[in-house]
Amino acid sequence: LKTISVRACEIPRLFAPPPPQAMRVAACFAAAAAALPADFPTVPMKGVNGPMRMPLYGLGTWQYNNTVAEQAVVDAFKLGYRHVDTATVYGNQVGVGKALAQVGLPREEYFVTTKIMGGFNATGTKENLDNCLKEL
Numbered sequence: 707l708k709t710i711s712v713r714a715c716e717i718p719r720l721f722a723p724p725p726p727q728a729m730r731v732a733a734c735f736a737a738a739a740a741a742l743p744a745d746f747p748t749v750p751m752k753g754v755n756g757p758m759r760m761p762l763y764g765l766g767t768w769q770y771n772n773t774v775a776e777q778a779v780v781d782a783f784k785l786g787y788r789h790v791d792t793a794t795v796y797g798n799q800v801g802v803g804k805a806l807a808q809v810g811l812p813r814e815e816y817f818v819t820t821k822i823m824g825g826f827n828a829t830g831t832k833e834n835l836d837n838c839l840k841e842l
Contacts, residue, residue, distance in 0.1 A: 746761060746788075747761070747762040747763065748760060748761055748762055749761075749762050760789065760817055761787075761788050761789040761817060763787065763789065764787065764788075764789030764790055764791050764817065764819070765778060765779060765782040765787050765789070765790045765791065766791045767779070767790065767791060767792045767796055767798050767801075767802060768793070768796055769796075770796070770798050770801070771797070771798055771801070772797070772798050772800050772801030772804075773801060774798075774801070775792070775796075775798035775801035775802050775805065776801035776802070776804045776805040776808070777805070778805075779801075779802055779805030779806065779809070780805045780808055780809055783805070783809040783811065783816070784809075788811075788815060788816040788817060789816065789817040789818075789819070790802060790805075790806075790816070790817075790818055790819075791818075791819045791820070792818070792819075792820050792821075792842070793820055793821035793822070794820065794821065794822050794823060794834065794837070794838060795821075795823065799820065799838060799841035799842050800841050802818070802841075802842060803841055803842040806818070806842065818842060820838045820842065822834040822835060822838060
């Protein structure tokens with residue numbers, strides 16, 4: 707089982723030039739980093755539009771079904787988390803997406819990382835990424 711992590715810094719490698727959707731995702735990442743309190747621990751990363759800071763702490767959802775993932779994300783965001791990690795193989799992206807809608811935060815105020823299976827060509831990679839975005 708091989709997965710890849712799709713981050714804003716990797717989007718240009720998947721598409722050349724980046725489509726408008728990728729630029730919107732990158733803009734959301736940058737805005738989420740800017741919305742963090744000054745003392746919130748972050749990690750620097752390279753974004754599409756330059757350097758940015760991603761929350762160091764995030765909720766991992768491995769081994770959660772959709773129901774558990776949904777409640778865990780809601781609870782974590784109530785506690786101040788602004789980063790959630792999921793993956794296609796976890797089978798819980800729909801639950802994560804429902805939770806993100808339920809918490810009601812503006813999209814630019816949080817980070818979501820997900821992973822897709824490896825071994826796809828460019829078309830398959832894009833299709834899997836689009837499915838992740840739809841579920842989330």
